[in-house]
Amino acid sequence: MKIAVLSGKGGTGKTLVSVNLAAVAAPSTYIDCDVEEPNGHLFFKPEIVREELITVKIPQVDEERCVGCRECVRFCNYNALAYVNQKLIIFDDVCHSCGGCVLVCPEAALSERDKAIGKIEIGVSGDVSVYTGILNTGEATGIPIIHRLLEEGSDDGNKPVFIDCPPGSACIVMESIKDADYCVLVAEPTLFGAHNLNMVYELVKLFDKPFGVVLNKCLNEENPVDQFCSDKGIEILGRIPFDHELASLNSSAEIVAHKQDEYRELFSSLLETIVKKMGESAGSKRDGVLSDLKKMSGDTVSGERGEALHGSHSTCSDGSVKGVKPKEVRSEAAVDS
Amino acid sequence: MKVAIPADSKSMDSKVCASFGRAPYFVVYDTETKDSVFVENTAASGTGGAGIRAAQIIADQGVGAMLTPRCGQNAADVFRSADIKLYRTNDHSIKENIEAFVKGELPLLEDFHAGFHGRNRGGL
Incomplete structure (x- = not known):
């Protein structure tokens, strides 16, 4: 659930x-997907039992092999690459880690390296498992962190x-x-x-x-x-x-x-x-x-x-309620104390 | 030497465009032949990294100096690699800014705003 x-x-x-x-x-399990400013941990004050660094793939160039054909520059839809003065410039924080530049390079001059964008913290607070995602300041997207958080946190028993x-x-x-x-x-x-x-x-x-x-x-x-x-x-x-x-x-x-x-x-x-x-x-x-x-x-x-x-x-159980449309019912189930 | 300026329209009498990466055109002016060419900025409609792509377009024109009211850090990195110097424009027309540049009256542009995904994101 x-x-x-x-x-x-x-x-x-x-x-x-x-x-x-x-x-x-x-x-229960609490997952903080607000990775730009997670604050659920402030309430649960969990004891952290595990941390995991989250990385994305970023291109790197072998200048010996690069012939300046600019296939990668043309391909990149995010404009994360530029080629000036016989040199390829890679803008890590504009890159969306699609891997396309590596694929289109005819000289195999591009390869990928890991770049850390944040981490997840897994902790416990009484009977609550607390999963927190933390995106490093200035990174473009926290999606890889959220993906990993949900993968880990959803697999925590029933x-x-x-x-x-x-x-x-x-x-x-x-x-x-x-x-x-x-x-x-x-x-x-x-x-x-x-x-x-x-x-x-x-x-x-x-x-x-x-x-x-x-x-x-x-x-x-x-x-x-x-x-x-x-x-x-x-x-x-x-x-x-x-x-x-x-x-x-x-x-x-x-x-x-x-x-x-x-x-x-x-x-x-x-x-x-x-x-x-x-x-x-x-x-x-x-x-x-x-x-x-x-x-x-x-x-x-x-x-x-x-x-x-x-x-x-x-x-x-999981999955079987997916795709169910909410009933169009007006109901005011008050929970006022 | 060729100089480039962001332009809102294809006229030397118009004001300099307030944006660099999202300017619709660039004027490329040759100070020796006094020829001017308007180049369409195909980066303007991109979803991100417009400054990088725009700087690439300028570099490919063989420009030696860029006259602009502002510039992002990423574009500035491309200009630096391409050995293109940046000068700060004023509120006057494109033509007047070129004249000021030729007379050596435009100051260097040395402060760059953070890119959209900026590393140096901070207060104003």
Whole structure:
């Protein structure tokens, strides 16, 4: 069970939601894919058990062999190569590691070398496995790090996995959600928040992922995001109040669900709602394809993981809920404490 | 010597283009023959590394000096390798900037902004 938490902009509460969901779901796995500025580790304060350097391939030239034909310069769509004064110049941080220049060089003058772009840290914090991706400052893309993080973190037994995504809806977010079974979109109660929600809404629709919205920083007044969700028929999974105590604990890098019963209840209830919705999405799909799944694999459809969490909800195992469209139901499953 | 200037349009009376890598044209002016040629900047529409490709285009024109209001670090690296000197233009027309250059009145351009994927990304 992989749940991705995303939002159209930073600061909406992705880390608050994903950290606290992972905390109440423990034993669980938390993966921080916000590799440009990972901060989930500040809350979990994990004991690091392993580090792995992440490298990409960068071309290097053998000047003895280079004849200046410029095939590589012409080929590079990213303009990472230039040839002046009988010399090839390679711009490492513009290179996207496609390897094309090496392939097109007729003189075999180009080869590849490893270049470190960051690392992943694997740690433990109580019953939560914490995976953190860290991209070195100035690097073009964190995708290789996210790829490796998800490869490592998703292979951690049958524990539920919570993916804390980077903000926005660009390639790094796509990489983070591509194998997720469910997407939780976090939004702020403003017009700007509704605009940003729309970006990730379009993304999860494009990826055909089941999803729901969590409204953060809720006040007892008109909420443009409520209207947006109502217009689009998007399910609201829960609401987190604009609460001084919660904000204060969170900004002190405390896991609020560990600090107060009312917050633990808030996130437990949210988790329960998410698992229930996942079961419903899987169920609507399952009605049609159950027999096919059974033919494919005897245990593809299993209730074990959901039951492990909540005793009664069933959910599909990895992959089998992919491609399920969210039900167009307006539901306000409030998780207010 | 040939000099190059980024141009918004194909006119010597127009202002110097504010961008180097994304300029639509470059004027290549020969200070000896006084001939000028407008070269299309095919790098302008690229998704990234426009400065590098633009500097390659300029270098391939056999230019000795580049007159521009600004330049990125990556393009500056290409110019340095190609032994092309950089001079800072002013708010006047392309023609007036060339005249100022010929009289030795344009200062060298020595501060470069970080590339889009810049190594030296920092505050303004």
